[in-house]
């Protein structure tokens with residue numbers, strides 16, 4: 043039977059970090075390229091989680107450069123610390139901190155701030171951008187990755203669309219913290235401007251976030267990524283019907299035998315105005 047336990051972000055990432063890190067590597071590398079990160083640079087990575095793209099940035103800036111990664115969740119940061127130790131990375135400072143609270147990094151002269159799939163989940167993203175602005179050199183750049191509109195992000199919307207056949211679901215609030223808060227480029231541009239940034243580059247990338255050979259693996263991943271509670275409230279046979287719907291839909295979309303879920307992400311670069 044599929045695992046019905048609600049898991050913490052740390053438990054989730056201890057299980058799925060390796061596959062997601064591999065599948066999303068191109069996104070992190072592209073962010074670092076756009077930020078112009080090379081040897082000797084100082085980089086601040088906000089909402090770094092289990093170290094993306096902070097760990098890659100630390101490798102690029104070594105030996106003289108330094109990377110600081112901030113995240114609210116010390117549990118997921120511990121995964122990043124373990125990976126840094128295993129890879130012999132010594133120039134990465136990982137701190138449990140709210141990016142929106144003024145921190146001692148103001149005036150620290152960072153060359154770049156990165157934030158991959160983080161800004162949209164923050165309760166005060168403009169405050170985090172203002173702090174990033176203060177931590178950057180006048181010539182510094184900020185590079186962020188943000189999910190596009192819901193209908194282009196099936197990893198999140200497909201399982202919910204199928205579940206809506208069986209139960210009422212809360213709608214997606216495009217203004218609240220969540221994956222789609224910055225799906226609207228105008229809102230993003232507005233909030234960046236409020237913090238003293240202007241966008242100088244925008245591009246999109248299709249990113250797979252999970253792939254599996256079997257229906258059961260895929261269903262387990264989707265459940266663990268925030269659907270367990272919604273599903274557990276339903277009778278057993280309804281949960282099973284949803285699982286079959288999801289597997290059927292993913293099999294139709296499958297290429298090369300693997301089941302995949304992901305979506306379109308925007309990568310934006312901003313400079314101080």
Ligand SMILES: C[S@@+](CC[C@H](N)C(=O)[O-])C[C@H]1O[C@@H](n2cnc3c(N)ncnc32)[C@H](O)[C@@H]1O
Nearest residue numbers: 089090091094113114115140141158159160164
């Ligand atoms: C989807 S994860 C992205 C993690 C990582 N950057 C990646 O791409 O894998 C979002 C992260 O944002 C963090 N976060 C949310 N609000 C935050 C805040 N105000 N300050 C710092 N981190 C925050 C969460 O703890 C979580 O680890």
